[in-house]
Amino acid sequence: MPNPGFPPVRTRGRGAGWYRGDCHVHSLHSDGGLTPEELATAARAAGLDFIATTEQNSAAPQGAWDRYADDDFLILLGQEVTTRGGHWLALGLGPGQVIDWDHGVSDAAIGRCLDRVHASGGLCVVAHPYAPYPSGRFMYSRQDLDVFEVWNGLWASDRPWNADNEAALAEWGAGLAQEVRAGRWRPAMGNSDTHLAGQIGIPHTAVLADRLDTAALLAGIRAGRTWIAESTGVELSLAVVAAGRSAGIGGRLDTSGGPVTVRAHIRGVPSADVGFHTDQGHVHRVPLPESGAGTAVWHTTARDAAFVRIEVRHPYGHMAALTNPVVLV
Incomplete structure (x- = not known):
């Protein structure tokens, strides 16, 4: 059912096909410098079909994003869960839902948090596991999360690909052989981690989905029917x-x-x-x-x-x- 003040979970889209989106975006409602309108406008100008709003340790406010969704542009609700042991993305949350973030590796609390996201039908994504700042290094078990962010574009304006991303990609790639043989492998994705103008969509993830709605996109990401691009020109x-x-x-x-x-x-x-x-x-x-x-x-x-x-x-x-x-x- 519709939730007044929040973007719809389904839009008309183009039917089955590839949809491009950026699932790590911050507005001035957390630590970003742009309004939701500026972000949505920039995303559409960049050729994206969807974004996920992932404010730091908070939910998207009611009335902040709903007016910017359209028949050909979807806005997913999410959160960047910024803990003492690393950051991760909770994608596909319900309106107003907030995941607990005040814990570290020794608290053994992350499992309960991941369960809450999964109970909502959402996905849990390892975020920038080698980020060079306090709490940026991801210290939890990667095996407990669904997806691995191997390409984070926070410094994309001057370094579109850096050593932190190379390390994340190497770790993910090295683990694929064992995971494939075990019958369950974690897909890779890429996101901009937008905070400022000029960052959105650099990089982003193209998803093969049945339609442009939250459940279909999450299903495509979960299944690994995705590839990552530095821009929509690729x-x-x-x-x-x-x-x-x-x-x-x-x-x-x-x-x-x-x-x-x-x-x-x-x-x-x-x-x-x-x-x-x-x-x-x-x-x-x-x-x-x-x-x-x-x-x-x-x-x-x-x-x-x-x-x-x-x-x-x-x-x-x-x-x-x-x-x-x-x-x-």
């Missing part, structure tokens, strides 16, 4: 084909033991370096032309690769886009 698709079947990002492909073809299409990254990553690490690279548009192809088998994912980097090594894996069996 376009990417990934398809893996074997034995007459195909799967996309976040999917699982039965290869029947036969050859596998991995094909990635990229636009918007001049002279990009496309890296193919598996449980064996970085196994193949394909350079793309100066035009920024091209196709990278690689061949493998399920015996040689438990999964495949790609990273698209600029010539100087900074990330432009990366995907969640396609699992091969």
Whole structure:
């Protein structure tokens, strides 16, 4: 049912397809410098379809965001839970819902907090686990959360990709092999952590969802049907084909033991370096032309690769886009 003063949980959207959104955004209602109107306007101008309002340790105020949602723009409710042992995002909260934040690792309270988010149908996201400030380093078990923020753009205006993000990506990537074999892996996502003008959408996460509503987007994120881009000027698709079947990002492909073809299409990254990553690490690279548009192809088998994912980097090594894996069996 509608909640007066809060944005709707569903909008018309375009039906099933890819939706781009930024799920780590702060307004002047916590420690950000922009109004909700300025943030919503900037998000739409950047080409985003949705954002999540994640104020520090507080709920989105009634009447602050509802007027800025539209048929083609969704606003999710969330919170950045800023604890003594690290920060995490609670996405998909109910109106006025606040998750307890006044605890640390030794309190053993985080489990109850995660349960509250899950009971609301929401997702729990490790936030900037290597942030270089007090409480920025994430000290809790990553295994208890649903999603891993490997790319945080807080300093995107001068450092679109930094050592903190590289460390987060390395940790997530190293854990994928074990998690895939265990049958449950945590997807990666990227967010801007916007506080000031010019930051929103740098980076953001593209989500394959049935429709533009909160439940559908959270389902897509939870399943890993997502990829991360530095801007909406970057376009990417990934398809893996074997034995007459195909799967996309976040999917699982039965290869029947036969050859596998991995094909990635990229636009918007001049002279990009496309890296193919598996449980064996970085196994193949394909350079793309100066035009920024091209196709990278690689061949493998399920015996040689438990999964495949790609990273698209600029010539100087900074990330432009990366995907969640396609699992091969």
